[in-house]
Amino acid sequence: MRKRVSIKAVQAFEAAARLGSFALAAEDLAVTPSAVSHQVKLLEEQLGVRLFHRVHRSVALTDAGRVYAAEVTAAFARIDAATQAVATVSGGAILTVHSTPSFATQWLMPRLTRFQDLHPGIDIRLHASVAPADLAQGAVDVDIRYNPGPAPAGAVLVPFPEDTIVPMCSPALANGLKPIRRPEDLGQHTLIHSEINILGWRDWARRHRKVQLDLERGPRFDRSFMAISAAVDGLGVCLDSILLAERELLSGRLVVPFQTAGMKAQGHGLVTLKSTADLPKIRAFREWLFDELKKARRWEEQVLDGRPPRPAP
Structure with a gap:
């Protein structure tokens, strides 16, 4: 003994x-x-x-x-x-967030100052990679995953609102020698492929059978942020999430060239351990995150209606 x-x-x-x-x-x-x-x-x-x-x-x-x-x-x-x-630490708390690279770069990082203003006692440590984080090891508090599937044992998954996937391109391309005013016009342009996205150009083509697209050609990227950047540079038309392209749409570097309902996909989700889900720092981040996503959804409606997008409040 x-x-x-x-x-x-x-x-x-x-x-x-x-x-x-x-x-x-x-x-x-x-x-x-x-x-x-x-x-x-x-x-x-x-x-x-x-x-x-x-x-x-x-x-x-x-x-x-x-x-x-x-x-x-x-x-x-x-x-x-x-x-x-x-x-x-002086009484503060560190919240370690793991995220997919595109969501971290395109959407989360530009908003972190808002979280910091609301919760000055919590410092964010952000990690980004495609592979899911092993929350059981204790090094990460919350994991933002793409196409997450069911929650792992001992964890809870809160899905994000559905992504809206639309064609986007630079204004110069939309208004150039071969203007894009309707879906049929895409047949005259290079398509940019995001290879790991749930929905791609083949899915879009099945919904628009009258449109002739060359699906075998065009640059391919394994990250959304690279496909979006390529579209900004005028390389072609990308098919991606309005949520991830928010900054580019607001700045006018990208446009949705014609009014569309877009395709819907259950993209991201927030994963936390059940045992830590109600810790104050994790609860504060979760509530802030989904409040921001709700604001973004209202902003998306402006884009789909063909109205000039304005920043979400």
Whole structure:
């Protein structure tokens, strides 16, 4: 059976071993020398090992005491270091968010100042990669996933509102020598493909069977933010999420060249552990995130109606 010892007794022993005196240990701990002596004696009884040689008014560590003191002193040093690390946070909290690269770059990062203004006591640490984060390891608090599927064991998934997928291009391309005014006009232009998106140009073509598209040609990208950037540069027409292209549409660098209902897809979702979902920092981020998504949905309606888009409030 594992031996259990008094933490107060270990603390008294560490001080006495470090300072070489029960009296000095008592002064360090703000107790009486007899209290230190009592605690050390209790520890020796609990361990069944003599830790100090007592000679008149002085004390000296036994061989076992020296070995034990080295481990205990190191342990207390680690506790002190951890205490200092926590103290430097100054009462704040760090929220580690993992996200897909396109959502992080195109939508989340431009809004982080809003979250910071509302929650100045929470600092965001943002990681981005395609592979889902393993929340069980404890290094990440929330994971924003694309096409997430069912929630992993021990986790909860909150799906985002559906993405609206539409053709987008630069104004110069839309109003150039071969203007784009209706779906049929796309047949005269290069198509930009986002290869990992749930919906692509083949899905769009099935919904617009009268439109002749060359689906075998055109540049291909495995990230939405690259496809959107290519469309801004005039490389062709991309088919992607209005949500992810918000900045480009607002700035006029991209346009939706004709009125359309768009295609709908359940794109992203927020994954958290069930055991941590209601922590204040995670709850604050989740509520803020879905409030921002609700505002973005109202803004999307302007785009689909053919009205000049205005920033969401």
